[in-house]
Amino acid sequence: MFHLGRYFGTDGVRGVANSELDALLAFKIGAAAAYALTQESAHGRKAKLLIGKDTRVSSDMLENALVAGTCSVGADVELLGVIPTPAVAFLTIKHKADAGIVISASHNSFEYNGIKIFAGNGYKLPDETEARIEDLIDDFESIPKMTHEKIGRVLKSEIDPVVEYTDHLADTIKGDLSGLRVAVDCANGSSSTTVERLMRLVECKAEIRFYEPDGININDNCGSTHLGQLKERVRSGNFDLGVAFDGDADRCLIVDETGEELDGDRIMAVCAAHMKKEGKLRGGAFVATILSNMGLHAYADKNGMKIECSNVGDRYVLEMMLKKGYILGGEQSGHVIFLEYASTGDGELTALQFMSILKASGKKCSEIAAEVEPWPQLMINVKVPNDKKATLQQLPEVKAAIDAASAELGNNGRILVRPSGTEALVRVMVEGTNSEQVDTLAKKVAKVIESVV
The missing domain is CATH 3.40.120.10 (Alpha-D-Glucose-1,6-Bisphosphate, subunit A, domain 3)
Known part of the structure; x- marks a missing residue:
């Protein structure tokens, strides 16, 4: 529910x-x-x-x-x-x-x-x-x-929150991360207090940016929702990868050495495959959400893993994990839950786990992520007042537009329209094998919603 x-x-x-x-x-x-x-x-x-x-x-x-x-x-x-x-x-x-x-x-x-x-x-x-x-x-x-x-x-x-927490995180990986060069974006948020000590503990060479909060610059053209500057820095500075947190550091997105973004789906896929190889992926399965890319499902199938899908929101991911007894779950947005070490999504923990896998692989970041091929997907946020967003899909013209898009996609894609749990928005997500069709249909449905609000 x-x-x-x-x-x-x-x-x-x-x-x-x-x-x-x-x-x-x-x-x-x-x-x-x-x-x-x-x-x-x-x-x-x-x-x-x-x-x-x-x-x-x-x-x-x-x-x-x-x-x-x-x-x-x-x-x-x-x-x-x-x-x-x-x-x-x-x-x-x-x-x-x-x-x-x-x-x-x-x-x-x-x-x-x-x-x-x-x-x-x-x-x-x-x-x-x-x-x-x-x-x-x-x-x-x-x-x-x-x-x-x-x-x-x-x-x-x-x-001493910083010491106790960073000590705990450093203990979740074997060995250290020496030899890796990482650019870190703290979003001028909470991780500004912890990242420097954490990177020192794991012996990782880190260039830390956006860690000078002034009360109003949190998430301002930086952090996991604005990756442009990090991508540019990783490419120009010859880093192995870039890591970006959001304002409260419960999520993390990664940029490979070419500047390509790895979302939560791809980060989770890399971690799940590694855990399966180590015999640690309980039930041979992990939890994603209804928004997770069909490319993730294809990758899991190919690698003999099962995915359970929950509603969007890390609380629902966690509920499903606890119900099914799984220890890995997460969302595209970069909330990843490693239940062995944490009771909630943790950006710095996610970054450490991924970097540890990267170092052990001896490969480039782009190589370990390339095996997960995302399907074209477009999400459009439409402003809808909070009091209208829950009932929007019952309106005949909205329902008709969604049904028409769904019929046109057939078995080669899907459409999902859902209210945001945190903002006055309705999100229109279309995914399919044909990027032009995805683009057209998402815009068409978003336009219908805008016309009735």
Whole structure:
């Protein structure tokens, strides 16, 4: 079931900071989440939550509001500062916190911000828990507020997040990465605090770029959503590969030595084939999404691997992995989950795993990726107000346009129209063996949607 709650999208609560997501809402989320998540788990002690954030100008404001809300219901808080999203999940598990909260709008531009929550097990919250928190936000007066000695506090942190997290990542690969030259794009985001130490630990020669955040330059013409400058740098600087993270470093895209982009599908295919060879690909299968390229399916078939497809969103990928007992899954966008080492998508972990495979292969990056041949695919984002996007496909003219495109593609392709879980958009994705046909049909359906909105 595609979950779009009153406040929570597929990746937490997100909106323009101080407009859609203001300090009052953050205060309420802090109180509601702390109350909902710690009712059963307090065991006669104060519950403890960890809070991390990205580099946006609004992150401090939202952090303070969240802290106030959390403490008001009697939970204690430890602040991790600027740190990647997956680091918060990892540290939540390691330090047995009751929950971890991340303030970030991931790959969105700086004026947005978001709040995502991990349960004590390091996984994103199940739909029922999110719904319970939403009920509490709407009925805020029902949440008991603490007084006297029961009020929560901000604890002096015993954790060095950067050291603990990067040590953990470095331990996930055998040997080191010496001999590789990599250009790294930190998107002026959270990985700015961790990448330098990580690359030193694994002895990789790295040129790190876009790691000077100023509050408003996060994802600004850099990072995994804007690969142009990285491609150019890799080509001109004679690097073995380039690696780009998004604002909160839970996803990673790779650029080979020729400047060609490798999306999450191709990264995952390389990792899956390697894991299968090592006898580590549990069930001989991995999880992709309904958006994953048909070329990935063809590659898996050829190499004796099975793919299970989930809904779009790393929470749904994870659900499917846990249900089927698989340890690898991910999305085209570069969210890849290595369940052996992490409970959520992790960009820096993905980069390390891929680079370790690359070094061991003795081949060029373009060579190990060439075996996965993507089918032509075009995605068009159409602006649609949030209140209209869920019902859009029921409109007769939209339904007719989708059916006509599907009939024309036949067995040589497919069309998928779906609402974004994080933005006021509907995404039109067409894929097929003929790139001209793909282009024409995607534009035709997008035009029909634009005409009815």
